[in-house]
Every structure is written in structure tokens, then in C-alpha cells.
Amino acid sequence: MAVTLKDIQQIDSLTSAKLVAGNAGINKTVDNIMITEAPDVERWITPNEVLLASLYGFDKLSTDSIHDFMQSLNKHNCSGLIVKTSRFINDIPQQIIEDSNQFDIPLIEIPQDVKYSDIMLETMQLLFNERNRMLNRYKTINQQFIKLAIQNSSYQSIVTLLSTLVENPTYIFKIEDSNGVDIVHSKQAQYPIQSIDFSSRKLLPKTEYTNYQYFEVSLPEGYKFLMVKIANSQDDLYLGVLQEKRLQDIDFMAIENAVNFTQMEVIKQAALEQGLRTYANDIIDDLINGKITSEEEYQATLKHFKLMEDKDYRVTVIQVLVNGEIQTDYFRDNPRDANSVVAQFKTFWPDAVYRVRQNRIILIIDDEPTAKLQSNLRKVLQTLDASHPSMNFQIGLSENCHPKDFPSHASQALKTLQIAGHLNKSDQIFNYNDLGFYRFLFQVDDPTKLKSFVTEDLLKLYQDKPELYTTLKTYLDHNQNAKASADALFIHPKTMSYRLNKIQERTNINFSDVDEIFRLNVGIRVLNVLDEENN
Secondary structure, X not given: OOOEHHXXXXXXXXXXXXXXXXXXXXXXXXXXXXXXXXXXXXXXXXXXXXXXXXXXXHHHOOHHHXXXXXXXXXXXXXXXXXXXXXXXXXXXXXXXXXXHHHHOOOEEEEOOOOOHHHHHHHHHHHHHHHHHHXXXXXXXXXXXXXXXXXXXXXXXXXXXXXXXXXXXXXEEEEEEOOEEXXXXXXXXXXXXXXXXXXXXXEEOXXXXXXXXXXXXXXXXOOOEEEEEEOOOOOOOEEEEXXXXXXXXXXXXXXXXXXXXXXXXXXXXXXXXXXXXXXHHHHHHHHHHOXXXXXXXXXXXXXXXXXXXXXXXXXXXXXXXXXXXXXXXXXXXXXXXXXXXXXXXXXXXXXOOEXXXXXXXXEEEEEOOOHHHHHHHHHHHHHHHXXXXXXXXXXXXXXXXEOHHHHXXXXXXXXXXXXHHHHHOOOOOEEEHHHOHHHHHHHHOXXXXXXXXXXXXXXXXXXXXXXXXHHHHHHHHHOOOOHHHHHHHHOOOHHHHXXXXXXXXXXXXXXXXXXXXXXXXHHHHHHXXXXXXXXX
């Protein structure tokens, strides 16, 4: 606890002193004591300083000059004024008394026989003892946290120690959509973190004992909730203290240490998780790429991921589109969103095995009846769409399979996503079993060979008249509705009719022939695939 003017009053050399004015400031903090014999105090005074003065020459100053002097003391946070009378003045000027009361600057009168040196020596000894106590306290606190770190600390052990040091309930939590989410709390922390309105938090000014930025929330019960953000934490963690008992300056030493060691814990856990994730990724890659060569290694991999050899699974691939364009580096650049996607899947498939790549996420989930599977996937997408309204998440789904078939079915899920995505980019769930005729595209390894499935007239239109090709594609996509197609192309219906006539002149297409329309649709989908490959 800091030294206050009230503490200074108790020293032996001030036994005969009298508090004349400024009683309301008696608990002001004192950091230093200094002698002044001139009114130009603003040149050298420092905050929280007590001034000793005999007011030499003040009897010649005007009332305004004395008021300016007192205003300067107030401006520079003077902690108190000790005046010796009967040397140069017999009575303290009335203006000083009035201003001391106005500015809450304690004014202490001492008789002539009291020595400045005694007051300064005893005050400096008091300040030294306090600083030495604070230093020892800081050392003790720091050693306790270091010991905790050596003994393999955790979030729980940090809040437990901090709660003991500050004698208040403590929390580590995060804020999601302005709502508190409790991570860990000390044993006596009964106040629910989720009931606190963090939108009303107020910024606190930094003090001598604080390096971090603190916020405070006023609770309905009259308590104050202190909180400070943990830097570099991926989950935006906060350290919180519920002030059932008012915090003292020395408590902030403990809080600052707790913040430091929580940051270290965040880094440690992140490094550990990254190491485990890298190890898991390597194993998953081997599993879905067919690189596991021995039966012993294969069985160990299944055991590691809690997979069963004779159980049915689905390989699922998810990607992100913005304005119809695949985001090739999205999950690499947005790891939190990748974690969010995985978390949504684990809501329905807790044992899902996953691999995050820069442009997609591959998941192995338990097989379910088609209706239930589709329903759960739609629920996942609804949550993701709500949290990412500008994005379109797409899922490719393989046939059911056993772990031995993961390599072929991982490729199947990816190709389903790629091919079905070309067929209809507005859809979100693409099941291999629903592709029907278009599965033939899986059989062509060289994309350039797909051109053999495009009619000659359509290919020529695609190469020579891209505007007419786009018009034809739009017309077929809109079920041969000329008005809807014109609206989609932002052209007049007469312009649409003119272009359709031009297309028929070049290709002799019969829009009433179902087989011919089917061949055109196949050709257009193939050209979509080729466009994607070229890009």
C-alpha cells in the first residue's frame, strides 16, 4: 500500500503539527518530499510531492499571485503543503487556506522549532521502507509464479494462485459476441461470467504499477469487475478479477505477473497444439494418400484416430467461394475460421478426423442414413453462412467406405466437389451418389481429353463467339426462359431473341429436342471444368 499524507502526519517530528485545511486530501499518495522557498514551483515540482515551506516573501505577494501559486500546486498533483510559521510569517495567508480547501491540498502548520531535516529524514525513511516492502513483495510474487511455471503451470493454477494473492475471485475467459465464456476460474468464483455485460466496460488510466491496459465493469450488485486482455491469445483471452474486496496497489503487481505468465502459457499451449496438429496432419496425409505401407502402422493409425476397420465412414471436403470464386488460400490465411468449421462438424460428429489445407478442409465422419447426413450438413452450413454472410461454403461428399478405401474416396469427394461445383455453383452440398451421368467425368484423367464430349458446333461457338456462347449457357441455365435469361445478362429481351436467332443460324440447334439439349448441357459443364483447370 502506498504512503499517504495521513501516514506522514504520524511521524515523530510532526507531533506538534496542526492540519489547518484540505482535510479531504489527507489520503493522497506521497512519493517524495521537497523544500520550496519561491512561488515558481511549476519549474521543478513532481507529482505526489509534499512541499516544506516557510513562505519567505509571500507577505509581499498579491492575493492573485498566491492563488496562482496554489493553482500550480493543484495542476501538478501536489500531495500536501507543510508550512513553518513564526520565522518569516506569523499567520498563513487566508488565500492559501481557502485554496487548500478548494483543491483538497492538505495544509499542515508546524512551529518554528521543528527542523526541516527531521521531517525530511523521517519521511524519506517511511518512503524507503514502503518501497523496500513493495520490492520484496514483488520479488515474492514473481518467485511464486516462476515456481508455478517450473511445476508445469496451467490456466487453472494461475487463477488459483492469483486469487490467493489478491484475495478475490479470479477468472480466465473470452468474449464472443459481447458474451463472456468462462474458461477457468478460482474455486471461490461463484459469479457467472456469462451474466456480465462487457459492452459497458470502461477504460482505466494506467498507473505506476500497471503496464497493461485495464478495463472495469460495474456490476448490479455493486461490485467492480476488473479485466485485462491477454496479448497474442488466439481465442482473445482475458484475465478478470471480481473485486469483492477492493484491490490495493500491491495487488496489481500480482495481476501483472499473472498476465505475464498467462501469456507464456498461451504460447506454450499454442506450440504444443501446433506440434500435435502437425504430427496428426502427417498421419492423416499418409492415411488418405495411401502411403501407409505396413499393417502394424495402419492399425496404429486407426487406433490413434479412434477409427474402426470395419465401420463405414464418409470422406468430406469443404471449400470457400466468394462471388463464385474459390478462395485458394483461405484456410491458410484464416486459421480461426478453419477451427470454426471443424468445431461445427464436431458438433454432429465429435470423433471427426480432419486435415486443414490452405484451400480446403478434409474430414472423415461417421456414415449416417442419407436424410440424417444431409440434415446435419445443412445445419453446419446454416451456422457457417450466418457467421460468414459474404461467403459460400461448399461440401463434397464421397460414397461410404471403410478406412482401407480412404485414398480413393478422398479423391472421389474432391472430384465431386470440383465437378458438381461446375454444374451448379450456387449449391452447397454435393454428393457423389447424386451426380448420376456426370460421374463419367471421373474416368478422364487428362482434362484436355474432355473436349471429345463437346459437340463441334458448341466448341466452335465457345472459341469464336464467346458472347453468343455465354448467351446460350445462360439460356439453358434458366430453363430456356428468354426473359429470365435477358434479365440475368442485363440485356433487352429483343436483344436476347436476336442472339438466340444468331445461335440457331450458326449451330442449327433444336431447342425442342431433349437429347440435343442434354448434349449441350454436358458440353457446357465440360467446358466449365476446362475453364477452371486453365485458371
